[in-house]
Amino acid sequence: MYVAVKGGERAILNSYDMLDDYRRGDPALPELTxxxxxxxxxxxxxxxxxxxxxxxxxxxxxxxxxxxxxLIEAVxxxxxxxxxxxxxxxxIPIDTARMNIQRRISAxxxxxxxxxxxGPTYDYTQRLLDFTLEANRHTTPLAPADEPLAAAMPRxxxxxxxxxxxxxxxxxxxxxxxxxxxxxxxxxxxxxxxxLQNLARGDEGFLLAMGYSTQRGYGNTHPFAAEIRxxxxxxxxxxxxxxxxxxxxxxxxxxxxxxxxxxxxxxxxPQFTRGYGLAFGYGERRAMSMSLVxxxxxxxxxxxxxxxxxxxxxxxxxxxxxxxxxxxxxxLKLPHYVDFQASLExxxxxxxxxxxxxxxxxxxxxxxxxxxxPAPAPLPQAQExxx
Amino acid sequence: MIPAxxxxxxxxxxxxxxxxxxxxESTKRMLRRALLKAVAIPGYQxxxxxxxxxxxxGWGTGGIQVTAAIIGANDVLKVIDxxxxxxxxxxxxRRFFGRVTGVATTESTRxxxxxxxxxxxxxxxxxKGQIMVYQVPIPEPLRWLEPSETExxxxxxxxxxxxxxxxxxxxxxxxxxxATTYDYPVMVNGRYxxxxxxxxxxxxxxxxHSPALMLFGAGREKRVYAVPPYTSVKSLDFAxxxxxxxxxxxxxxxxxxxxxFLDEIILDDQGTRRFVCSDTEYCAHHAAGAEDKKExxxxxxxxxxxxxxxxxxxxxGAAS
Numbered sequence: 001m002y003v004a005v006k007g008g009e010r011a012i013l014n015s016y017d018m019l020d021d022y023r024r025g026d027p028a029l030p031e032l033t034x035x036x037x038x039x040x041x042x043x044x045x046x047x048x049x050x051x052x053x054x055x056x057x058x059x060x061x062x063x064x065x066x067x068x069x070x071l072i073e074a075v076x077x078x079x080x081x082x083x084x085x086x087x088x089x090x091x092i093p094i095d096t097a098r099m100n101i102q103r104r105i106s107a108x109x110x111x112x113x114x115x116x117x118x119g120p121t122y123d124y125t126q127r128l129l130d131f132t133l134e135a136n137r138h139t140t141p142l143a144p145a146d147e148p149l150a151a152a153m154p155r156x157x158x159x160x161x162x163x164x165x166x167x168x169x170x171x172x173x174x175x176x177x178x179x180x181x182x183x184x185x186x187x188x189x190x191x192x193x194x195x196l197q198n199l200a201r202g203d204e205g206f207l208l209a210m211g212y213s214t215q216r217g218y219g220n221t222h223p224f225a226a227e228i229r230x231x232x233x234x235x236x237x238x239x240x241x242x243x244x245x246x247x248x249x250x251x252x253x254x255x256x257x258x259x260x261x262x263x264x265x266x267x268x269x270p271q272f273t274r275g276y277g278l279a280f281g282y283g284e285r286r287a288m289s290m291s292l293v294x295x296x297x298x299x300x301x302x303x304x305x306x307x308x309x310x311x312x313x314x315x316x317x318x319x320x321x322x323x324x325x326x327x328x329x330x331x332l333k334l335p336h337y338v339d340f341q342a343s344l345e346x347x348x349x350x351x352x353x354x355x356x357x358x359x360x361x362x363x364x365x366x367x368x369x370x371x372x373x374p375a376p377a378p379l380p381q382a383q384e385x386x387x
Numbered sequence: 388m389i390p391a392x393x394x395x396x397x398x399x400x401x402x403x404x405x406x407x408x409x410x411x412e413s414t415k416r417m418l419r420r421a422l423l424k425a426v427a428i429p430g431y432q433x434x435x436x437x438x439x440x441x442x443x444x445g446w447g448t449g450g451i452q453v454t455a456a457i458i459g460a461n462d463v464l465k466v467i468d469x470x471x472x473x474x475x476x477x478x479x480x481r482r483f484f485g486r487v488t489g490v491a492t493t494e495s496t497r498x499x500x501x502x503x504x505x506x507x508x509x510x511x512x513x514x515k516g517q518i519m520v521y522q523v524p525i526p527e528p529l530r531w532l533e534p535s536e537t538e539x540x541x542x543x544x545x546x547x548x549x550x551x552x553x554x555x556x557x558x559x560x561x562x563x564x565x566a567t568t569y570d571y572p573v574m575v576n577g578r579y580x581x582x583x584x585x586x587x588x589x590x591x592x593x594x595x596h597s598p599a600l601m602l603f604g605a606g607r608e609k610r611v612y613a614v615p616p617y618t619s620v621k622s623l624d625f626a627x628x629x630x631x632x633x634x635x636x637x638x639x640x641x642x643x644x645x646x647x648f649l650d651e652i653i654l655d656d657q658g659t660r661r662f663v664c665s666d667t668e669y670c671a672h673h674a675a676g677a678e679d680k681k682e683x684x685x686x687x688x689x690x691x692x693x694x695x696x697x698x699x700x701x702x703x704g705a706a707s
Contacts, residue, residue: 008478079439084411185434185609188537314535324444324607328524331445334476335469337650338506338665342568342587344651345633350562 023068037061046252046281047071051322052078053182053201055251055280072203076323083182090177091235092245096255097155099231102282106156107225108259114153119230120282156227157257157274166259166272188314195297195317199290200278202320208285210310211292219308221260221295223275230254230282254279256287260295265303273302399482401489408455409487414438418456418611422602425613430575431543432526437609447480448606450503450522454484457518457602458501463491465499470507470648470665477505494668506569508590510647510669513599515616521584523605526612528572528582548580551623559628568633574621575614583620589632589648594620637662642674 024031038045038061048060052075060078067073103119106112118124160166178193181201186194199207214220232252236245256277264270275295277287297313299306309315319325408415414436421435440448458464464484468477472494480503481492493499496511503520513519529539532550542548551572558566571588575581583591584603594601594614601614614620624630638645640661647669649662664670 008473008475009482012475012478012482076439076443080441083438083440084405084409086411182438183436185436187434314537318536323439327444327446327448328607329445330443331524334446334505335474336506337469338587338648339569339585341649341651341665342589342633345635346564346566346568350564353563 023066032065034058034061034065037064043282044069044071044074046254046279046283047204047286048074048078049280050283050286051075051201051203052082054078054082057281072322072326076326079323089237091237091248094233094235094251094253096229096233096253096278097153097158099153099229099233099253099255100250101149101153101229101231102252103231104153104227104229105225106227108156108227112154112156112159112227114150117149121284153229155229155257157259160226160259160272164271166274167262167268169274186317188317190313190317192294192298195313196276196278196290196294198317198320199293202290203322203325204283204286204289206320206322206325207289207293210296210316211289214292214296214308214310219296219299219306219311221258221275221292221299223258223260223292223295225288226257226259226274228254228256228284228287230284252281254281254283254287256284256291258288258291258295262302273298399485402486405487407460407488408458409441409483410438410452410455415456418452421611422453422456422613425602425611426600426615428579429614429618430579430581430612432610432612434609435611437606440606442479442483444607445524446476447503447505447522449604449608449611450505450520450606451480451483451604452606453520453602453604453611454501454503455487457520458484458488458490460488460490462500463493463498464488465493465496465502466504467502467507467509467666467668468505469650470509471667473667495672496668506585506587507648507665508586508593510644510664510666511672513593513597515598517599519599519601521586521601521603523582523584523603523608523610526582526603526605526608526610528580543579546578548574551580552625555623556625559625565624565628571630572623574619574623576618577621580623581612581614581620587633587648588622588630591620591622591630592632596620635662639664639670639673642670644670644673 045060063074063077104117181197232250234247238245258275259272262273275291277290279286296310299311425433466477466481468474496509505522569587570585622630648665650665
């Protein structure tokens with residue numbers, strides 16, 4: 001009796017236990033705690049919060065621990081949790097001009113009001129493995145600076161906009177509520193609100209590659225990093241009953257604003273245009289990539305050629321999501337016996353018909369053996385349907 | 388009402404931490420609205436606000452959301468993958484619904500009010516009041532002719548389906564046969580071209596004028612579509628190349644069926660193989676039925692059981 005597919009339930013339950021053991025590793029070592037992950041792997045926590053679309057360092061750390069460090073799996077865990085949460089309200093837009101700055105740099109001006117603030121960055125580290133980290137190392141915290149940061153730290157793009165050198169970003173007429181990608185299916189052409197939401201949760205590797213492709217000539221936008229800033233901002237909620245907004249918390253965000261040249265058109269003279277990137281936590285690579293891709297997707301509306309992959313809204317927006325992509329790529333390990341059997345049946349039939357044809361041809365031409373074998377007929381493309 | 392002999396196949400306990408059917412009620416309502424529209428326009432792909440589910444995209448999230456939206460406390464659920472109730476993914480989805488709904492589950496096609504499936508339609512004919520829920524990877528039949536969603540939506544609006552016929556014709560010209568063996572395109576109600584999900588074309592005729600309601604869910608692609616009961620579903624073909632289904636020279640090694648879809652089992656590396664029914668429940672039932680012929684009383688009892696189970700089979704979810 002054929003029983004190979006039986007027993008799935010017990011196997012599944014056993015696989016849970018094996019996974020637990022695998023994740024835990026050597027039980028002689030102390031178990032990772034969530035505060036350790038939150039404090040010592042903040043960049044992993046940032047990425048999981050950004051792509052998970054949920055700002056919660058504790059839950060992100062839990063997801064990272066549960067996923068044994070697989071960040072895409074952690075993103076998935078956080079997303080699946082997030083869908084179950086009720087919506088209590090919408091915050092008023094955060095104001096990054098009022099950010100409590102940790103880092104702020106501009107690549108377009110040597111000095112800007114408020115100054116260039118390096119903050120914590122890997123940029124100028126020499127990438128030499130630091131063997132002193134092999135052991136627990138005691139570090140003395142940096143003494144506070146002699147003078148505090150400037151209270152006013154205007155965004156470089158605001159300065160450019162003041163001179164009308166940068167295209168203004170005005171709310172749409174009537175200031176409609178933004179599209180909500182987590183509640184509505186994407187429809188095309190997508191508005192910039194939907195595009196930015198999509199990019200904000202998009203896979204960092206994909207955004208990086210798409211942004212990179214524009215730099216290498218596939219839809220170049222000649223970008224400059226007008227400003228990158230990282231720090232904490234207040235989140236405010238307008239409470240109807242009170243009639244004013246109250247601060248409900250603070251979140252860390254990274255913002256990148258790229259400016260790109262624009263030749264101008266009948267409505268506007270030559271101007272800089274903006275590509276915008278925003279990420280939960282500290283995620284500079286992600287915010288920069290996002291701003292490049294955002295600008296690339298505006299090519300058509302700005303009258304540019306728009307024929308590169310990064311310019312193609314549909315191509316970019318349908319492929320950013322790593323939860324979708326990871327699931328669909330990996331579903332190929334699910335059984336496909338039935339489809340495969342259907343293909344096998346066809347292939348056998350085609351081959352036997354071909355052999356029969358070759359046999360009759362051989363009878364008609366006795367010297368067939370001396371001739372080169374006929375070129376094999378192309379077999380049908382393995383059906384490109386995925387299932 | 389749950390037939391008395393439905394075994395509580397899933398020893399999974401209802402987890403009270405989750406809403407019935409996992410999804411919140413407003414999400415279920417959104418899904419039901421989309422499904423009503425889908426039923427009203429047979430074969431038309433209705434966009435819906437697909438949610439992240441606790442199972443990965445590609446594992447049946449569309450079908451799971453559809454089932455979650457229609458299932459009621461009195462439903463009896465069957466889940467199959469590749470025709471079998473025992474494949475790991477089917478087991479997992481059945482356990483999931485056991486955990487979040489606590490409904491009775493079954494392996495019997497006749498006893499089920501909702502059957503969620505991946506890649507097969509059961510061999511046992513479906514009846515009035517039953518609902519099939521299909522897991523759909525790619526809902527768009529024109530996708531391999533035209534990658535852009537904007538374009539394909541326009542093509543559906545204009546019923547511009549000539550490209551698919553050209554593709555099938557090219558297969559015939561090159562290979563002598565239409566080389567599409569599963570996910571074989573159909574026309575629904577004479578209007579919309581539809582992918583029947585990756586069922587083998589062997590199963591396509593079962594869609595035509597079926598008394599059961601067919602619901603299709605594509606979670607990652609965020610589309611649902613439907614074939615209402617007794618609706619025409621025609622597989623594409625040509626007058627001189629009529630649609631045909633797979634046939635085997637062998638019969639099922641277990642139950643002896645000659646008219647079912649067979650899985651090929653490789654037994655060694657010398658080319659020895661045997662064929663068994665892909666629909667394991669049908670196969671077991673058929674094998675048992677062959678033995679029953681020796682015992683007419685038992686057979687009569689089995690027949691009576693079947694009749695009783697088909698009475699009052701209005702799925703609770705459909706009415707909610």
